[in-house]
Amino acid sequence: MIVRMSPEADDRQRERILHLLRERGYEVMALGRGGSPVIGVNGKPLAEDLPAFLSGQPGVEQVVQTDRAYKLAAREVRPAGTVVRVGEVAFGGPEPVIIAGPCTVEDRDQLLRTAEAVRRAGASMLRGGAFKPRTSPYSFQGLGETGLELLAEARALTGLPVVTEVLDTEHVELVAEYADMLQIGSRNMMNFALLRRVAATGKPVLLKRGFAATIEEWLLSAEYLLAGGNDQIVLCERGVRGFDTATRFTLDLNAVPLVRQLSHLPVIVDPSHGTGRRELVPPMSLAAVAAGAHGLIIEVHPEPEQALVDGRQTITPETLADLVRRVRALNAVTAGVLAGV
């Protein structure tokens, strides 16, 4: 069960509700940030009269009951949807957000040129890997802190907020110092220690879906962040494991309207990893927005063939510019089809 306090409710009223619940033996979670305060109630079967009792308490706006495994991530908590702000960028608003940049920060020149190019192409946020999760220990693992410094420099140059991945609990504070948004990658979607630590930073989070994660498991990983007091979460569908090697992954766009129906969190799509093929990125980007995605995260490089990592799935700034134009026009047509959703 979730108790939503009214925006006017003061801390005293909220503390009182927490107290009332605790003394009745429930586990409570206070979710404070990014909107009206919310209290999650768990831990034992609810007394029948509890919802009515709580609804009558001062400061309580709404009592929401759900039998879903995830509670704070459920749509019912915020029927209007959550808007996640990163600087002036808003995920979950009327306009799709386009994040672009290189797979990996390779060097100063490459990053700054790419950052400038994606800004000109109309992207509103910069991506780039400083710590890279590589399947092989012999592959380039990223520049680490140097990469973070370069990302900060690129932000200063272009004004674009920066999202980058954090791989290890020990690097969370470090990455949080530099980045505007922390990415939790597919391989770490169920790294619960990392989720808890990232939640604690209060930074906006980009939570990628694990490549064999069900929608429910994905929302439960978001629930770890929410239960940790952080609701600045953007979900990212990036393809699941399939049986056909013709594409790197199977981009599961069903997940987009489904997640919008089940949860209040914004959801974006990564067509670069989701296809693994450069020439599929533009059409699948449009498909993602048409399906209701709140944005895209796309790998861009001035010379894709020269990219150290993932060149095969990387597009040029020129292709990005054309894509951005199409996405804007497309959004005008498709907006509202999910109204019912």
Next chain:
Amino acid sequence: MIVRMSPEADDRQRERILHLLRERGYEVMALGRGGSPVIGVNGKPLAEDLPAFLSGQPGVEQVVQTDRAYKLAAREVRPAGTVVRVGEVAFGGPEPVIIAGPCTVEDRDQLLRTAEAVRRAGASMLRGGAFKPRTSPYSFQGLGETGLELLAEARALTGLPVVTEVLDTEHVELVAEYADMLQIGSRNMMNFALLRRVAATGKPVLLKRGFAATIEEWLLSAEYLLAGGNDQIVLCERGVRGFDTATRFTLDLNAVPLVRQLSHLPVIVDPSHGTGRRELVPPMSLAAVAAGAHGLIIEVHPEPEQALVDGRQTITPETLADLVRRVRALNAVTAGVLAGV
């Protein structure tokens, strides 16, 4: 290798090429219909000088070499793409084709009302199952020939061409008598005897992807139809088996731009089976068209809740009408993004 004859080439010239190839010990396949004649060459390693030799022969327009498993289905055979015509409907042209109708023909009143409603909603073709492939022997198996007669009556009433599934080699001629287009369902994608028999009718074919078929396997099933002399083929992505039960299938939209790149055959999408959830049909329909689909096939019923089969994934004529409007507008925005493809 494929030899494309020029449109002006006469039968004598074509027979001569077939003769030249046979006497050199190659297996040849003549593909006559739907455009300039094409000859497929297989069966043994090609002599190095063969392409040059053939290019010099009267009536030969182009010699195409491909090492793909499928030959006649390869894009190279018709770079401009194949347009499949069913009456006045054209798959592979500038406008997406929308096929709509009930999952199953239940009775005269239901079918005629639905047909009239989908016509008014702007659909250009009617779907409806007379022979149904049911997982359980105890489920309703369709009305059979009576269903076919009702479909013909619905066509007479609305002017909409009709597509319906054929399940068994023994029913091919019967279904071909009534239907304008024959559907081969997912469960029969690798029913090669059925493919051969359907090819022989010369009727346009809707070839659904098997739910665990790779793109190559799918195109090889199309190759059975092509090698049988029938190139009036429309491919249909309808979702593959995935690990998440939140949706009935995983709609693999990556397949759409990929198939357009690999093959000259038009490809449409079935968002009804591909999601299994009514509320996901509109957004995923838009996503499919944005990805480059040449059309959609959608389950529609005046009272979805009353449908004997698949009601859960069936939309109303009203929803269809709104969707048709959006698809038209969307197509204007996305057309051309696949130009490169």
Next chain:
Amino acid sequence: MIVRMSPEADDRQRERILHLLRERGYEVMALGRGGSPVIGVNGKPLAEDLPAFLSGQPGVEQVVQTDRAYKLAAREVRPAGTVVRVGEVAFGGPEPVIIAGPCTVEDRDQLLRTAEAVRRAGASMLRGGAFKPRTSPYSFQGLGETGLELLAEARALTGLPVVTEVLDTEHVELVAEYADMLQIGSRNMMNFALLRRVAATGKPVLLKRGFAATIEEWLLSAEYLLAGGNDQIVLCERGVRGFDTATRFTLDLNAVPLVRQLSHLPVIVDPSHGTGRRELVPPMSLAAVAAGAHGLIIEVHPEPEQALVDGRQTITPETLADLVRRVRALNAVTAGVLAGV
């Protein structure tokens, strides 16, 4: 619901039960062969007092209720399990049955040599494809009726009963003339027209699992055969589609004890297709028997490298001989572990 008649029940008593049920508006299915007669009851909710009423009728041995989708395939119908006999071979008895032979009948010499070799190696049945389902229309499709004649000759020579695949409803009678057991391949598991026709022959059937079929779908395909009056069915697990290309398919041995728990039908395993790698065939054959498989079907060729089809997954008669010895010894150890199952 299923009504099992006692072995002593005469036809009159059975007809009377069928009549009693029909006059109450139920759909009934009589399953006569291979054991005590069974009557399946479907079509409408059961009256509460029906089981008690029927139990009291002369000739009725047991009334079994199940809410599973499949009825006649359910374990409850024959708790002791069904034994399927092909000549002197018994599937479902104490000894695992080993079927071996070439993927495809290539020519007289190859087949007779292989047949003789697998007999000497200890196999109790011969496999070989006359009609082959090939993904590509350009691949060798089998020798057809000539292949069937050669199989009959090999049986005459070795005394081994023969199982071979039937692909098309039109060939069912032809194949049934020559073969002792009809195989329905994975690609046709949901070819319901073929299932019905094969059921009608009354011949023993080897029903392979489709490569994306759930256990329930597989048992429902068996239910088509059972509802058609044929209970001489042996199920065959042969691998499902997975995401890893290191093996051709993912051999799902979980299916073996699970099917034994859910159904009374014998189940065997095909480690050749299930692995696609010759060197994995022996260990996975032992694993299959240890999991409770009632037998194995293995591709064997005197010179695997020379095999026209599937040589990569084919073992030699020498390897088979060693394997047969191990299987016998293994069975003594594992028998009974499934007693609880």
Next chain:
Amino acid sequence: MIVRMSPEADDRQRERILHLLRERGYEVMALGRGGSPVIGVNGKPLAEDLPAFLSGQPGVEQVVQTDRAYKLAAREVRPAGTVVRVGEVAFGGPEPVIIAGPCTVEDRDQLLRTAEAVRRAGASMLRGGAFKPRTSPYSFQGLGETGLELLAEARALTGLPVVTEVLDTEHVELVAEYADMLQIGSRNMMNFALLRRVAATGKPVLLKRGFAATIEEWLLSAEYLLAGGNDQIVLCERGVRGFDTATRFTLDLNAVPLVRQLSHLPVIVDPSHGTGRRELVPPMSLAAVAAGAHGLIIEVHPEPEQALVDGRQTITPETLADLVRRVRALNAVTAGVLAGV
């Protein structure tokens, strides 16, 4: 490329080889523990004459070339296979190792009773979760350090070495203090920071396969441990994500003989998670050993129905005792079938 030093080689000789390689611009990795010293060579294309040159150097026993993505994990490095010792337990030896215990350490009484029971049943090692990776933040997360203390007490009582999971880089040293073997769970198979930290402890590691990890990805995760100087690795197949919900996961036993062929590391199987159904645990345990598994890890609880976690897939000590007897007998029959592998 891998250079294997002879057991008699002294450090000076080894240093010399490392030096020779470094000065030629190669990346070198020294793998010292658990057998004769091995040096991995990477980083740039190998000079043609390098292998011959190195083979001639004092102290060099063998030069192994492999083009596999993983190097130190490749079978070629130790054709005889690696034996991993945990106390007196040896993985990779002639006898399968059976690890048993509760999914989760719940309390002192439950753990000690279970530990004593599994010892009596013949298990040679104890499992039990102190830090639990739970999909939901609201599920019991384990007793943490208290759980570790109880495991140590259970070891003192029974003499059984203990394996338990570590979830977070920050807990590695803590868990290493108490446990004899560190488990890296499926969800963390690609948590590379954790792999590096665990490698550094020098403790034996149980590396579970991720539920959508390919065999190559799994061996590359092992490569992280090996490259970190730790070769005391036991791989564990525990089921992959499949499309059928009839079992919790699809236990991929093909992986067992395949891994034995590709790598020198021992591999065991977890039939509890791999099936999710108690009644499938015994048959699939036997199947795993028949397939060549070097051991099993099984969830056991005195009252499975009372288990806080995973009771559905937990067996009793009585069932375990019977299973242990069968495994011993089975091993005698199947040993050697993989000789060729």
